Amino acid sequence: MTTMPPVVRDLSARLGYERVLVSGPAFEAAALVWNDAVRHRPVAVVRPLDAAGVAAAVLAAREQGLPLSVRGGGHDWLGRAVRDGGLVIDLAGMRRVTVDAAAGVATVEGGATVRDVIAAAAPHGLVAAAGTVGGVGMAGLTLGGGYGPLLGRFGLAADNLLGAEVVLADGSVVTAGPDLLWALRGGGGNFGVVTAMRIALHPVRRLLTGFAMYPLADAAAVLGRLRELLAAAPDELTVPSGVGSGPDGEPAAFLAPVWCGDEAEGRDALGALGLSTVASVTYPELLAQFDQYAAGGRHHAMRTRSVPAHTPEVVEALLAAGRSRTSPLSGVVVHHFHGAATRVAGDATAVGERRDHLMVEIGAVWQPHEPAGPHRAWTDDVWSALAPVALPGGYPNLLRPDDREQVAHAYGANAGRLREVKVRYDPDGVFTATPLPS
Numbered sequence: 001m002t003t004m005p006p007v008v009r010d011l012s013a014r015l016g017y018e019r020v021l022v023s024g025p026a027f028e029a030a031a032l033v034w035n036d037a038v039r040h041r042p043v044a045v046v047r048p049l050d051a052a053g054v055a056a057a058v059l060a061a062r063e064q065g066l067p068l069s070v071r072g073g074g075h076d077w078l079g080r081a082v083r084d085g086g087l088v089i090d091l092a093g094m095r096r097v098t099v100d101a102a103a104g105v106a107t108v109e110g111g112a113t114v115r116d117v118i119a120a121a122a123p124h125g126l127v128a129a130a131g132t133v134g135g136v137g138m139a140g141l142t143l144g145g146g147y148g149p150l151l152g153r154f155g156l157a158a159d160n161l162l163g164a165e166v167v168l169a170d171g172s173v174v175t176a177g178p179d180l181l182w183a184l185r186g187g188g189g190n191f192g193v194v195t196a197m198r199i200a201l202h203p204v205r206r207l208l209t210g211f212a213m214y215p216l217a218d219a220a221a222v223l224g225r226l227r228e229l230l231a232a233a234p235d236e237l238t239v240p241s242g243v244g245s246g247p248d249g250e251p252a253a254f255l256a257p258v259w260c261g262d263e264a265e266g267r268d269a270l271g272a273l274g275l276s277t278v279a280s281v282t283y284p285e286l287l288a289q290f291d292q293y294a295a296g297g298r299h300h301a302m303r304t305r306s307v308p309a310h311t312p313e314v315v316e317a318l319l320a321a322g323r324s325r326t327s328p329l330s331g332v333v334v335h336h337f338h339g340a341a342t343r344v345a346g347d348a349t350a351v352g353e354r355r356d357h358l359m360v361e362i363g364a365v366w367q368p369h370e371p372a373g374p375h376r377a378w379t380d381d382v383w384s385a386l387a388p389v390a391l392p393g394g395y396p397n398l399l400r401p402d403d404r405e406q407v408a409h410a411y412g413a414n415a416g417r418l419r420e421v422k423v424r425y426d427p428d429g430v431f432t433a434t435p436l437p438s
Contacts, residue, residue, distance in 0.1 A: 037299035038079030072137025144397030149258035152339030185349035188434030208259035210275035219253035227310035235339035236261030243322035244331030251322035303383035329365035352412030
């Protein structure tokens with residue numbers, strides 16, 4: 001007879017046996033994350049329905065000395081949502097989104113995904129500053145910063161965080177005060193479990209978008225011209241770009257602009273990028289376009305750099321990445337940080353970099369039967385090639401704990417205050433999400 005772990009017995013008595021999983025299909029599903037290369041096995045998964053249930057799980061894990069992790073969307077590429085040998089708080093039962101259209105505010109439970117939030121806002125003609133992958137947890141995206149297609153107009157997801165309900169390491173449930181809220185705006189899920197957030201919504205019914213691919217032979221000219229266009233880009237225009245595979249499997253460069261503003265002006269702006277086809281879409285429709293690129297069941301490795309612009313050195317590194325990629329599924333996505341996001345004061349949030357820049361997302365993707373070594377090495381090679389022209393730090397949501405130099409600079413002048421908040425609210429280091437500077 002298998003002995004029930006004490007934490008399971010304790011939590012089952014508090015929350016009910018159906019809320020504490022140690023085996024079966026629901027347990028297996030909760031133990032999986034988006035990156036199939038990560039296979040962690042927790043002791044148990046608890047699925048609370050409210051903040052009180054989350055608090056019970058936090059206290060039980062601490063009493064039993066178990067590592068603790070929080071699962072929202074499960075899209076962190078390192079799989080930190082599921083701690084090996086630990087207790088997982090799975091927020092799948094806490095996904096409610098309530099929209100106050102008159103106030104332009106959504107109250108979002110901790111387990112809600114980007115898709116949940118955007119779908120709830122859309123009937124009211126509203127949008128949230130979010131990303132392009134619908135299955136990503138809205139809380140995880142927001143707490144780590146949150147680049148997205150509306151960044152130029154409305155800033156990072158973190159810039160739109162208005163308030164939060166948080167379960168702290170001692171099991172108390174609090175409304176985040178000024179210091180804690182400041183840290184949550186870009187400092188990651190390192191201070192407690194965010195069980196609900198209040199986020200700003202904005203009146204936008206439709207977006208303009210387009211997509212264009214170019215043979216790698218033409219990419220240097222395309223990306224060089226893009227540098228000029230981005231330098232003068234209005235807030236309404238945000239242009240992700242990068243390198244990957246074309247329909248024929250050959251390396252190619254791409255542009256995937258999004259316009260959030262007046263339609264006539266947007267068609268002119270997207271036309272200046274050379275796009276022959278422009279579509280008017282809702283935000284939910286935009287998310288659906290990217291679903292195929294975020295499919296689960298594959299293996300992933302990622303690195304990130306931040307660079308000032310599409311300089312010749314950056315462009316050459318991108319072209320080399322396209323030529324040397326080890327899988328047709330791999331690629332490099334370049335996100336433009338500009339507009340409204342640059343006008344937030346440097347000390348207003350924990351975000352460390354507010355200059356106009358490019359965030360480079362290096363992503364190797366391969367099938368489970370393939371050896372991982374060559375694909376991981378490719379991400380390292382691209383990352384190294386960008387090092388001589390990179391800005392200090394990097395995007396915390398993509399950094400590894402062993403990226404020590406980048407982590408040390410990821411929060412800029414905010415690092416000291418961030419450490420102070422960490423010590424104040426989680427002195428024992430119960431919560432570990434995105435890496436913090438030591």
